[in-house]
Amino acid sequence: MIPIRIAACLTFLAFAAAAQAPAPEAATGPAYTADGRLLPPLRYREWIFLSSGLDMSYRPRGGTDMHMFDNVFAEPSAYRAFLATGTWPDRTMLVMEARGAATKGSINQRGSFQTAEEMGVEVHVKDTARFAGGWAFFAFDGKEPAPRIPEQAECYSCHRAHGAVDTTFVQFYPTLLPLARDKQTLSEGYLKEAAGR
């Protein structure tokens, strides 16, 4: 499984079957199995939507002919803390869900809409007591608990180098970026990149 998970992490898109959202969920922070696997956040579709993208890639070319949206959600208590502080509290969970994109369907003729095809769920977790660097990534294969993506994976170094706030890509979350600017929580790396453009 590891190579598949690393590949998913590299594009920050998992191609496994996604976790659906049927059952109630009490806790707001991450929960783990005894051996450190993360339990899937079952009701993330009812969390706070941050943004979506279509076929986003930081590689100039390559990839497949497959088209896909990604939707990013923040656990509500973490979102509220971000509104107050401009950064993420401990035990934050962010979910990125990948979904199929289609053009022709019902009355739609052009552009792209999201389909029922779930193409993966990845979770970015802040848990400073558990992870060196504070954060870890997990890619889910259905509803089973997921092991951590190894910290040597490129997603960690890329998020550390380019994430606008605390290793997260707030530069792509249009309602949060102005808050981070106001609260002066933007990372040095991001500010240097933005100044260089």
Next chain:
Amino acid sequence: MIPIRIAACLTFLAFAAAAQAPAPEAATGPAYTADGRLLPPLRYREWIFLSSGLDMSYRPRGGTDMHMFDNVFAEPSAYRAFLATGTWPDRTMLVMEARGAATKGSINQRGSFQTAEEMGVEVHVKDTARFAGGWAFFAFDGKEPAPRIPEQAECYSCHRAHGAVDTTFVQFYPTLLPLARDKQTLSEGYLKEAAGR
């Protein structure tokens, strides 16, 4: 103002400045001024995300070179009623927010992400005591209350003819469509169209 609002309605995308979400909001249903204008739902970004699309259009060609995402949100109590029944309760509010799309930005090289450019907010309201047919559309120009889009506008007849559930485009909301199928709330018009494809 009317021609602009009708044009916005035709594409179900408003090009006016959008309502932001700063202040607290107590009521869950629609609220109106004495002369029947709808108050803007200020915190819709914290509602339940249904789906997003990019440059969706039911016209085979035409339009502008501008690229834009639309994000659709349901007021949470209406969403919960939909989960239970497969259709929308009275006083449902659905918001469609239009946002700019960009390709190059930060580390992104391909595909599209959403920008801070707010390009309009439209609201679809079910209020059977107030509107013949049950539903009405409103397009917001900033944070001012909005008059109803006249019911002769094409958005009404199109939603009536093609909306999968109760004049709404549930066929584009991937987590709700299976619920409507299970609860047998799909419209005859939609079922005929789907059977004909």
